[in-house]
Amino acid sequence: KAGVTQTPRYLIKTRGQQVTLSCSPISGHRSVSWYQQTPGQGLQFLFEYFSETQRNKGNFPGRFSGRQFSNSRSEMNVSTLELGDSALYLCASSPTGGAEGSPLHFGNGTRLTVT
């Protein structure tokens, strides 16, 4: 089975721009979660989608949004980029959600640099 695929691997954007990141989950996985990883804050949960619905949301501003398509692929969007948005963005999929014995499987991430 193919793993979780995230594209692109690297992105460089300037402040004020917007960006869209893509995630293809493992086949059959219906839950997709997004995380932001920075050296200072560690792994921060952004949101989780299950069957095209946002089921859980972390504590991030509205500039961060996402969606999930009927084939379970997911995208996240960050508008009006700030320097502090520079991070590794990780996508993870699981059959049902990652907490009840349904472990998360992570992609290799998208490294976003905002200049």
Next chain:
Amino acid sequence: GEDVEQSLFLSVREGDSSVINCTYTDSSSTYLYWYKQEPGAGLQLLTYIFSNMDMKQDQRLTVLLNKKDKHLSLRIADTQTGDSAIYFCAEGSSGGSYIPTFGRGTSLIVHP
């Protein structure tokens, strides 16, 4: 709310055993996970344990769970330089939000 704590760094010599510790606060935790992150990569699931188990062994990895003290440990036997990575502990709860809570990760440095 739930919290998962780990020490930030651990340094060992090649061939020694490594023990990475984790404590959690949610008494309803059902599953506890260990992930490994190598530079430039995502998190790789190493192993997980159900809360009704005390121990799980998988080749060089041994997970010990003390549910009373809410303490989880990961022991790596015969640690190799390739084991150098960040190790994350995470917990998930039955009937919860489906989202596991992660610790901040322990950087394991293995010296030759």
